[in-house]
Amino acid sequence: MxxxxxxxxxxGHDSSDSPDRGAAMIDVARLTKQYGAKTAVDGVSFTxxxxxxxxxxxxxxxxxxTTMRMVLGLDRPTAGSVTVNGRAYRDSPAPLREVGALLExxxxxxxxxxxxxxxWLAASNRIPVARVDEVLGLVGxxxxxxxxxxxxxxxxxxxxxxxxxxxxDPPVVVLDEPVNGLDPEGIRWxxxxxxRLAAEGRTVFVSSHLMSEMALTADHLVVIGRGRILADxxxxxxxxxxxxxxxxxxxxxxxxxxxLRGAGADVTPVDGELHVQGLDAAAVGELVGDKGLxxxxxxxVRSSLEDAFMTLTASSVEYTARDGAELAGATR
Amino acid sequence: xxxxxxxxxxxLDPRRNVPGTRPGFSSTLHSEWIKFWSVRSTTWSAVMLFVxxxxxxxxxxxxxxxxxxxxxxxxxxxxxxxxxMTFAQITAVVLGTLTVxxxxxxxxxxxxxxxxxxxxxxxxxxxxxxxxxxxxxxTVTAFAGYFAGNWFLDREGVGLALTDDGVLRSMxxxxxxxxxxxxxxAAVGILVRHTAAALSAVLALVFVVGNMAxxxxxxxxxxTAKLMPGNAGSPIAAPVSFNPELMAPWxxxxxxxxxxxxxxxxxxxVFARRDA
Ligand SMILES: Nc1ncnc2c1ncn2[C@@H]1O[C@H](COP(=O)(O)OP(=O)(O)OP(=O)(O)O)[C@@H](O)[C@H]1O
Ligand SMILES: [Mg+2]
Numbered sequence: 300m301x302x303x304x305x306x307x308x309x310x311g312h313d314s315s316d317s318p319d320r321g322a323a324m325i326d327v328a329r330l331t332k333q334y335g336a337k338t339a340v341d342g343v344s345f346t347x348x349x350x351x352x353x354x355x356x357x358x359x360x361x362x363x364x365t366t367m368r369m370v371l372g373l374d375r376p377t378a379g380s381v382t383v384n385g386r387a388y389r390d391s392p393a394p395l396r397e398v399g400a401l402l403e404x405x406x407x408x409x410x411x412x413x414x415x416x417x418x419w420l421a422a423s424n425r426i427p428v429a430r431v432d433e434v435l436g437l438v439g440x441x442x443x444x445x446x447x448x449x450x451x452x453x454x455x456x457x458x459x460x461x462x463x464x465x466x467x468d469p470p471v472v473v474l475d476e477p478v479n480g481l482d483p484e485g486i487r488w489x490x491x492x493x494x495r496l497a498a499e500g501r502t503v504f505v506s507s508h509l510m511s512e513m514a515l516t517a518d519h520l521v522v523i524g525r526g527r528i529l530a531d532x533x534x535x536x537x538x539x540x541x542x543x544x545x546x547x548x549x550x551x552x553x554x555x556x557x558x559l560r561g562a563g564a565d566v567t568p569v570d571g572e573l574h575v576q577g578l579d580a581a582a583v584g585e586l587v588g589d590k591g592l593x594x595x596x597x598x599x600v601r602s603s604l605e606d607a608f609m610t611l612t613a614s615s616v617e618y619t620a621r622d623g624a625e626l627a628g629a630t631r
Numbered sequence: 632x633x634x635x636x637x638x639x640x641x642x643l644d645p646r647r648n649v650p651g652t653r654p655g656f657s658s659t660l661h662s663e664w665i666k667f668w669s670v671r672s673t674t675w676s677a678v679m680l681f682v683x684x685x686x687x688x689x690x691x692x693x694x695x696x697x698x699x700x701x702x703x704x705x706x707x708x709x710x711x712x713x714x715x716m717t718f719a720q721i722t723a724v725v726l727g728t729l730t731v732x733x734x735x736x737x738x739x740x741x742x743x744x745x746x747x748x749x750x751x752x753x754x755x756x757x758x759x760x761x762x763x764x765x766x767x768x769x770t771v772t773a774f775a776g777y778f779a780g781n782w783f784l785d786r787e788g789v790g791l792a793l794t795d796d797g798v799l800r801s802m803x804x805x806x807x808x809x810x811x812x813x814x815x816x817a818a819v820g821i822l823v824r825h826t827a828a829a830l831s832a833v834l835a836l837v838f839v840v841g842n843m844a845x846x847x848x849x850x851x852x853x854x855t856a857k858l859m860p861g862n863a864g865s866p867i868a869a870p871v872s873f874n875p876e877l878m879a880p881w882x883x884x885x886x887x888x889x890x891x892x893x894x895x896x897x898x899x900x901v902f903a904r905r906d907a
Pocket of ligand 1 (some may be wrong): 334337338339357358359360361362363364367368510
């Protein structure tokens, strides 16, 4: 089901539909965050389940980072609640051992070495120092462990951020735009890592504004736009529902459209071409040929997932625009 | 290695790594200690503090010893023996500000609070590491300045013994005042969050506004001036104050300590509630 879930009513946290508490997961319930007059996150509910990668997708300013900050107890929700493994993040005795996070900003002091950065984090949660070198090796930074972070490239900084996330060997991993600034090699590395972490049974929550990246990484998709959930469904369902295909036809005159409509197709004129749904390219060609009509172009067009995502998020913009128009009409 | 969704059936105990009890305050303290000493600015500030504090005291004693021994002298050697500490105090303010604002400037505060969500513990650990370091450093520097400066004063016969009135008190007092200034700056840092803004606010308040306050008229003005943090806190750091209008060392320091604690309390309330 790819529709945004109906907003849970404000009758307390409904736990009956929340999966097993014994599993590592993030449970977000009617979460709202306002910064002054700006509503960054607006009544958002979803769960992030273990054993799969959940992609958190939305355009710039959609509220992804804000939601993730509230998961980590950094920002206080205006309303609603969020639990990790069944309790508020702040209540975990050693949060780094339970939830590992890569935050949006690099969150590093340029004057501190990578190893020292990991050392103070490890000390705060009583993580053995040996683990510091282990994660440095895991992200391929052992050679520059003693180098000041200020000299790191964007990609190296991002790798260190991922090392931080993995430091406590956490069952829940939250990554805010992990591929930001990475080269193709690095992007592939993050993708493989995210999938491996999920395969190990961990709960993996990854944000991105690139649908194409998510299509390769995520098993499940939560789409957010303007602070609201637009879709919450499995990747295959999302593709089936949104990645539509159609046949593009160029022709002269209106006869072709009439013929195709007569055969039951859904025909939409767009910029001098016709977009035909409900018939495949061969059927269109044969129908038109039977009537002795000519075509200037006949192409099967598959809209990409990126397009699907754009359409989905654009509609949330349209929705608010229409709201505005209705409002104007009402006041007249 | 290719991993597919099909293999994602492993059940992981979400709390398999989590200890039953909280790691405790000592972990937070250890963490803040590593953080404090793993940036160069700390080492540099500490070196600067020592060089300014001990060096300038030695210098001023060397250049003024002869005058202090003469009949023209209208100041006490006791005002000179911790003279350099006034400048060293600036580095204490810098250090106090940076321990907080560097975290806000880099966004690292989020990593800190994600690792230790108990914000009170974070603040307390930071305060202890900062004030402990500044106390030891300030006291050691004051002693070094005393021994260096007194060598010049002794040669002119106006030296001070450690047992003289207020000398030992001013050594330990230098450490205490340093620690207090650092905490004051850190509290302002938490409230303001920007290095330049916090630094100029504290330096202006302690070293400029405090002196200008003595220009205020009447008894009201006089007490306002006496109670300014820099004016109330500084007498403890010298055997004899240059300014005779200041409060006595211990009452003054009590006022200063109360001001620092009040500001820290405000910072704590804000820090505990604000979005990181
Ligand atoms: N601390 C803040 N104060 C005021 N407004 C904020 C704050 N943080 C976020 N916002 C606003 O809330 C909205 C959501 O921001 P957020 O950073 O969560 O989006 P995002 O989905 O992470 O976007 P991006 O893809 O650009 O990272 C934006 O309009 C942003 O301007
Ligand atoms: Mg973001």
